[in-house]
Amino acid sequence: MATGMFIIEIIPLVHIPRNQVQVLSYFHGEMLKVGAVVEIDFNHRKIRGVAVVSEPLKSRKLDFKKSVDFELKNISKVISAEPMVSERQLTIANWLSNYYYAPLGICLKTILPPFWNKKGYKNETPKNTLSVKQTFLMVAENIAGKYFMEKYASEKPVYISSGLKNKEYFDVWNKVAAGESKLIIGTRIGLFLPFSNLSKMIVDDGSNEAYKSDMTPRYNAVDLARFVANVHNSEVISSDVFPRIEFPKSASSVVVRKSPVDRSVVNMISEIKAGNFSIFSRDLQDEFLKFKIENLKLILYIPRRGHANFILCQHCGEALKCPNCNVSLVLHRQPTTNSEQLICHHCGYSGALPKSCSVCKSYQLKPFGIGIERVESEIKKYYQRANLKMPTLFRLDSDSVKDERDEENIINDFLGAESAILLATQMIFSHKHRLANNLQIKPVIGIITADSLVNIPDYKTEESLFRQLTLLAGFGKRLIIQTHDPENPAIKCFAGGDVSGFIKSELKNREELSYPPFSRFIKISFKHFDNFKAKREIAIVAEKLKQVLRGDRSRFDIMGPSPAFISKEKNFYIWSLILRDKQMLELPLDSGAAEIKTRNELLRVVPGGRGWIIDIDPRTAI
Ligand SMILES: [Zn+2]
Ligand SMILES: [Zn+2]
Numbered sequence: 001m002a003t004g005m006f007i008i009e010i011i012p013l014v015h016i017p018r019n020q021v022q023v024l025s026y027f028h029g030e031m032l033k034v035g036a037v038v039e040i041d042f043n044h045r046k047i048r049g050v051a052v053v054s055e056p057l058k059s060r061k062l063d064f065k066k067s068v069d070f071e072l073k074n075i076s077k078v079i080s081a082e083p084m085v086s087e088r089q090l091t092i093a094n095w096l097s098n099y100y101y102a103p104l105g106i107c108l109k110t111i112l113p114p115f116w117n118k119k120g121y122k123n124e125t126p127k128n129t130l131s132v133k134q135t136f137l138m139v140a141e142n143i144a145g146k147y148f149m150e151k152y153a154s155e156k157p158v159y160i161s162s163g164l165k166n167k168e169y170f171d172v173w174n175k176v177a178a179g180e181s182k183l184i185i186g187t188r189i190g191l192f193l194p195f196s197n198l199s200k201m202i203v204d205d206g207s208n209e210a211y212k213s214d215m216t217p218r219y220n221a222v223d224l225a226r227f228v229a230n231v232h233n234s235e236v237i238s239s240d241v242f243p244r245i246e247f248p249k250s251a252s253s254v255v256v257r258k259s260p261v262d263r264s265v266v267n268m269i270s271e272i273k274a275g276n277f278s279i280f281s282r283d284l285q286d287e288f289l290k291f292k293i294e295n296l297k298l299i300l301y302i303p304r305r306g307h308a309n310f311i312l313c314q315h316c317g318e319a320l321k322c323p324n325c326n327v328s329l330v331l332h333r334q335p336t337t338n339s340e341q342l343i344c345h346h347c348g349y350s351g352a353l354p355k356s357c358s359v360c361k362s363y364q365l366k367p368f369g370i371g372i373e374r375v376e377s378e379i380k381k382y383y384q385r386a387n388l389k390m391p392t393l394f395r396l397d398s399d400s401v402k403d404e405r406d407e408e409n410i411i412n413d414f415l416g417a418e419s420a421i422l423l424a425t426q427m428i429f430s431h432k433h434r435l436a437n438n439l440q441i442k443p444v445i446g447i448i449t450a451d452s453l454v455n456i457p458d459y460k461t462e463e464s465l466f467r468q469l470t471l472l473a474g475f476g477k478r479l480i481i482q483t484h485d486p487e488n489p490a491i492k493c494f495a496g497g498d499v500s501g502f503i504k505s506e507l508k509n510r511e512e513l514s515y516p517p518f519s520r521f522i523k524i525s526f527k528h529f530d531n532f533k534a535k536r537e538i539a540i541v542a543e544k545l546k547q548v549l550r551g552d553r554s555r556f557d558i559m560g561p562s563p564a565f566i567s568k569e570k571n572f573y574i575w576s577l578i579l580r581d582k583q584m585l586e587l588p589l590d591s592g593a594a595e596i597k598t599r600n601e602l603l604r605v606v607p608g609g610r611g612w613i614i615d616i617d618p619r620t621a622i
Pocket of ligand 2: 347348349570
């Protein structure tokens with residue numbers, strides 16, 4: 001073994017803001033293999049790091065990558081001279097770090113399993129030609145994973161998710177590394193498994209937003225799947241009811257299944273004009289009455305929790321807001337005791353309903369908007385008034401269920417019942433496979449107000465509405481959409497069964513505005529408890545970006561800054577801006593791509609650190 005003095009480049013497994021050096025140089029008396037694990041001194045702390053390059057000191061030019069201290073330090077201790085991190089893991093971490101502009105050490109930590117570096121941990125083995133061909137089926141949520149585990153039980157699949165205990169995880173890890181498992185089903189964490197011979201990756205429900213991580217690195221697992229598949233020389237197949245419009249490729253490669261469901265759109269303004277003041281249209285009431293003569297299943301979809309979405313003062317027009325967040329408080333009503341409470345769905349604040357408006361002292365406080373609790377009480381009233389026996393009523397929302405098992409029981413009981421009504425929020429979509437493949441009586445589906453789905457001022461709102469309607473259509477035989485705005489393009493196209501028409505018109509709008517897929521968004525946000533400070537800091541960043549760009553808008557331009565849609569959350573004020581990239585339209589599968597480098601160079605003006613978030617391909621622009 002060569003001796004002397006060596007410079008070892010190390011990835012410290014800690015959070016270093018992305019605009020600082022991510023790989024640091026240390027001295028060591030001997031060479032170290034790529035992937036070896038060491039202990040180093042970093043900002044007066046002992047931490048772990050992974051060696052990536054070793055070079056003799058004498059061959060090295062004086063461009064050491066130093067930590068905050070000027071002097072280069074020695075490695076404190078070699079923990080494992082044998083590689084504990086594979087080339088593949090380093091490749092994936094590098095891509096995550098470069099594409100998502102996230103700290104390299106954190107990206108590497110994200111992909112290493114919890115038992116990494118502990119006794120018995122086996123690194124991935126090189127591609128094993130004797131291994132069976134492996135398929136990874138990626139699901140957005142555990143409930144979908146469970147469905148596929150049952151469906152493909154005969155193939156003896158293994159399951160991976162972050163909910164596994166260390167020992168179970170370890171077991172799956174080793175089976176996959178040894179090439180024993182043919183079919184692997186799991187959530188996005190499965191992308192980091194040491195596949196020995198991955199031949200196919202199937203992404204279920206690719207437009208599901210649960211694939212986007214809320215934590216650093218804020219990666220979208222569907223995009224990461226494309227990169228990981230590329231690393232393994234395998235292919236990705238997407239299976240979805242609706243394509244992700246934001247990426248040009250995905251829009252064309254997905255086969256959209258059109259369901260032959262009967263769709264009616266009811267204009268709720270016409271209902272009022274005709275003297276029907278109920279929250280249920282006459283069409284829906286006709287369905288309620290059918291229970292009298294036949295066995296029936298009915299699903300009412302209500303996107304909002306609680307009783308009323310907000311309380312408005314009718315005198316001054318002020319809505320009751322959470323003291324910690326800039327959002328309306330939601331009225332919740334206990335069905336048994338009828339006691340009322342105002343709850344903030346963002347920070348969990350709860351309080352009693354005040355007698356009068358805090359601004360003008362008026363007593364004219366009125367609840368508005370329809371939540372699932374309101375629908376529950378209205379439906380009970382309806383059957384009482386009609387003097388009819390009410391069918392069994394099930395409710396599925398986060399206020400009424402404890403856990404996933406509870407949810408599944410409700411879905412099973414509803415599907416197993418002879419006649420029943422199910423009230424559900426978005427939670428229903430976790431059970432889409434069960435509901436879409438239900439072979440018993442196909443339900444009628446009522447959407448109480450489609451409008452509440454389009455009230456959010458984001459460019460993706462219509463896409464999201466169309467997606468939800470498409471999913472719901474897959475569950476039943478008839479869809480009744482109640483709305484105050486039947487001219488809404490998403491509702492209109494959906495009613496006509498015109499999927500390609502909708503995609504075409506969305507793409508046309510987005511092309512005119514240069515929105516994704518005709519550009520890529522980078523959302524830069526800063527939050528601070530002082531609104532003035534939050535606003536000033538983001539304005540400084542906007543100014544610096546403009547300085548660097550020097551009026552050249554050919555690739556990048558800036559939208560904002562502006563307060564976030566929820567401008568205050570948990571006492572923090574949030575301001576953001578969108579940096580728009582009009583050049584990098586396809587997902588780059590090379591971490592070293594020049595277009596990523598240029599972009600990251602530009603992002604260096606963002607200070608990073610506490611309060612800052614840089615989100616590549618954010619879920620929303622607001
Ligand atoms: Zn008032
Ligand atoms: Zn709040």
